[in-house]
Amino acid sequence: MDNLTAEILVIGGGSTGLGVARDAALRGFRTILVEKSDLATGTTGRFHGLLHSGGRYAVKDPVSAKECIEENRVLRRTAADCIEDTGGLFVCTPWDDPAYGDEFLKGCRACGIPVEEISPAEALRREPHLHPKLSRAFVVPDASIDSFKTLSANARDVEAHGGKVLPYHRVLRLLLEGQKVTGAVVQDVRSGEERTIRADFTVNASGAWAGQIAAMAGLEVTVLAGKGIMVAMNHRLVQMVVNRCKRPADGDIIVPIHTVCVIGTTDVRVPDPDEYEIEPHEVQQMLDEGEKLVPGFRQARALRVWGGVRPLYQAQKPSEVKDTRDVSRTYTLLDHPAHDGVQNFLTITGGKFTTYRQMAEVTMNSVCHYLGTERPCTTATSPLPDSETGRYYWLSSRLAKREANLHTDQAVCECELISRRRLEEAFAQRDSTNLDDFRRQLRLGMGPCQGGFCMYRATGILHANKAHSAPVADAAICNFLQERWKGVVPLLWGDQLRQSRLDEWIFQGLLDVAHLPPASQDKVP
Amino acid sequence: MKYDVVIVGVGLAGLTAGLRLAQAGKRVLLLAKGVGGTHLGGSAIDVLGYRPERVEHPLAELPDFLAAHQQHPYARAGLPALRAAADWFLKLTEQLGYPFTGSLEDNYLLPTAIGTAKPSALVPQSMAAGDLRGGGQFAIVGFRNLKDFFPALLADNLSRAHAGQSDQATLTARAELLDPPGLTEPDLPPLDLARAFDRADFRAAIAAELRPRLKPGERVGFPAMLGLREPLAAWQDLQARLGAPVFEIPGLPPSVPGIRLYERLKNALSAAGARLQIGFPVTEASLAGGQCQELVTSGASRPYRWSGERVVLATGGIASGGIQTESDGAVREPIFNLPLAGVPADDTPRFRPAYFDSHPFSQVGLEVDGCLRPVDAAGRAPIANVHAIGAMLAHAEPWREGSGNGISLATGYRVSQVLLEEKP
Amino acid sequence: MIEVDDVRLTLDHCVKCNICTTFCPVANVTTLFPGPKYVGPQAERYRIGDVTPDHSLDYCSGCGICTQVCPQGVKIAEINNKARAKMVGGKISLRNMLIARPAMLGQLGMPLAPLSNFVLSLRPVRWLMEAVLGIHRDAPMPVFSWWSFQGWARKHPAPPQTKRTVVYFHGCSANYYEPKVGQAAVAVLERNGCKVIIPPQGCCGLPLQSNGDYENARRYAKDLVSRLLPYVEQGFDIVASSTSCSLMLKREYREILDLDLPDFRRVSEHTFDICEYLRDLYDQGELDTHFQPVNLAVPYHAPCQQKAHGMGRPALDLLHLIPGLQVIEMDADCCGTAGTYGYKREKYDIAMAVGAKLFRDIQATKPELSVCDSETCRWQIVHGTHLPSLHPVELMARAYGLPMA
16 A cells, blocks of 8 residues: 655544644645544534534633634534524523523623523424423524534545545554654554555544544543433424523433434543443433423434543543533643644644634644744635535425435435435445445434335445445445444334334344355355 | 124234134124234245254254243144144135245245345245255346345345255356336336236236346246236246246335235135224223223224124234333333233343344243233233234244244134134 | 324334335325325424425325324324425415315305306316316316205204204215205104204315315314304214214314314214214114115225224124125225315326226126215215215115105
């Protein structure tokens, strides 16, 4: 495999990394980004999709709150196609102190967050499923944002400006010349091949793994992993983002995003960002919290549960932190050249999705300073690909598209209304036979049946168009089955259990996937 | 209006029991909240496919299997009932014009839509020529605008599949892709294709295009959509026109063979004087003196009460809501609140992380006595005139064992024997 | 909060099995309709606000078979119905406004009855109607009666001795188009000891609802309920001879129009289909079973909306009591007309294709007539089979030897 050179090497394919890579590329730097898995598989792909107004932090963390509202405005201007302008509500349920509403109003105003108090009756008119005995309600400019789409648009812009985005490339070690970082040795995890990437400057944007990367340069950077779980409910029980108006705690936000609504989250410190469990009691906790905002929540269908770890940079020693919720949600740029004597290397960590662009700007400003070049940031005003019109995403878009192509194309994934042409296009554009990669990109298998019907079709199309190898196709479907199973196991009751039974019948009973001829049986190596 | 038997559920189990009883002169009512079993489960009567090793001779291997699974539904129905049920089913389907073939002695080995070789005991005649035992040369035919069938992947996997018995047996499979004449809709509904095959002119056009492309000795596999109203005639005619053995391969639901079977069983039930009401779940039962007196359904604006001397619960288990589960972990049988067996203890996992593992929760259901009456942990039947059959029964994992329709058929037949007081 | 029986919430039960689509009479004859699963629980997850991109939904006929066959309890037809109202958004075409008002049409057409019927039978007139209004030239227009049932009822003396009192909800069809059905209903009820009150009443609003005009449907609903309520409060039951109209009172007002009010509930609980009511009398030993033989073999079609009552087949139960009468239940699901659906230029062919099997099956029994509980179904069946079609109570009246008219 050929070795590569770049001016900027970005490590980490989450929002921070993609933001930095795009910022760099737009400033004219030759940029390469590497990510050990697929884009948006870290924290970015696992949050609830909330574009913060900042209201959540207005009382307790005003620094974060101000960042949020600033970037909320910027992203609405530059990433409109990724955003659904749902608006947001903060409501006081019978479990919340109405007096907190005054602190909330004050805090929002102090942070410059547009806020309007409305009557509980008006809130219920807009959101009839909310608790009938709300005491107060406030409207703020929360919205929902599709992180996969956002990152994908950032990546396309990087490539449009001559950069490279390399998923499934894991950093094995950093290249060091004395105290200077000159690049990295990476491994393509699918083929096992290694390659060297030499770069003038390396940015560590690896989120919850930032400490692991920094350690490769001999640096001690403590990033705590705060695990949170999210539960996606099968359909939108609310059409606006709904927050509990109280001090932030677990399970106090419901975000409508695409065809689902997501309730989250918890915050439990875990030692390893790659290994964590979803505990049954956490799931029950989310359902209980959901009941407070939307009575009858438990009767609705819980579609999928997943966990993510948020990166919490800790300047103090880890043992001193009691509750990870007390750590600020703002971001930190670790200036290694200035403070740690390691040159040509920065770590950008902490933060939240909403502020990714700002984090990238701050990082690249510092990079420019160190490289001795003045190149201004343009990301605050340059729309991402597909967001040029400034039109927000409309939930019914996919339905409109399907209505238009009803008699000219097949719906492969019926739940998510993905047409065959779209799927074939995606297969052609991307070098992967992992259906999960395409799931992230297209939402394949993310609907109620969790791939029950589309998995076989997608595998058949993959085989016909691309893989031409039964073992590869078989592996794709088996892996996807396992992957889909993972996110429903903690929710197997009621409707989702019945769905799972039907899917089991289809794959094991009818298709008998468990007894596919094993790959090792083939004479061809 | 009082019935001799009220059956709840119109899957294969309920339809089997209903038809046997109605044809024997009983006044039968079938209540169901919907239609499903046959349409989703498919038509093949899988008796025993995996133990977990593949089963070649179900009848010979069942005693051993049941020795290790003493509470299995087949143990409750009894092997004599299973054999009688199979005989009856073969005769019945012949009479209904949609003949099945096969035996309990030897499993067929038939291709699935993804190309696995899967064992089945009794199948529609139109599927039998797909038998992979002994190898052979196969041409798998798909249609460009049919999204539920991928002949290339199927053929690819088939070529790699074990032929089974003989080491010398070779198996080759290849794919053909056709554009169905006159069916130009890109997202072709499977039933439209099935109805097209009912037409001689369509079959002629298919044969004209395909026959020149076939090699001598090839058996030709199609998706299981060869006709809806007259599937036997359609299959036979197509076979004649192609000059080669033709077989159907079942795939994703809804199953056309299942629909064919359902329609025929339903008509036979009507002809035998049975009544069906579909669309309203039984919401409660009224009991008195240890017997079920009435079943209640909720109509448009009032409840309706139905009474039968005997009641047969064929409500399909977890998949159809015959057993309900809640977010707080509760599990219950909603009509009679019958005790359920196999529910893992509260702090033990119900499902394993690996998808293909056997999951503890999979075998939850009702335990029954020799008369198929649900019993409690002490072996007592709390309601004397209620019986349970099919997927309601505990201690089976039909999709893993390959026993789905077999259990439905055997227990549906057995309960009719019990209610007709026939010797087993 | 979430109401457990809320129509939209039932979409959660959908496991995407497509059983509903395999039973959908419309999807089975045309690819213009992608099926109830698609327009129902699937598309519903994508609907938001007042603007919806639905188009194919328009081909849903509202027959309701999907809801009945769904094994998981999704209220598919109801989801579709409500989505249609959103799709229509208050903008109803002139054609739909007209055909959704059978009472108004009846009031216009009846006074000129022989003439209006004649004019509507002229081919050029029908061609013009099709071109201008979009009502298919071959659709079976009901024939205006030259006398109204209400007019007859006002002059009809009550029987001297009665055991019970009922209120008769006759519907637009009996009043303007088929008063003979109303007469038969009254005759049969009176034969069984009922005093039959026939109050002034309006249209139930079903065609307005099925065409997406909920605002006007609600107005009609409130009017009808207010007229019937006083009788319910006196303890009288309401008996109806159209299984479509009575379904509105029983359920659709609450479930589709969201009129879940105490008055509506009371009326709903007291509403009976006439065959249901008579069957109940039979179960109580109160039905006069002195039938004269009717030596016929007749096919019976249960309308889609009759099945939606969940009351079994009371028509069959009653007709089986008539000696000599052999009733053959047809196994086709839908006659195709689905109320006003089959009258529309763009839907007529679909409706005829849907009903084709039923027409064939009816004709195969070589009958003198067929039997069916709903008026638009009867008109469609007559159109498709060229044979008369009667309401079950008309046959009962014949078997009772009752003089009609």
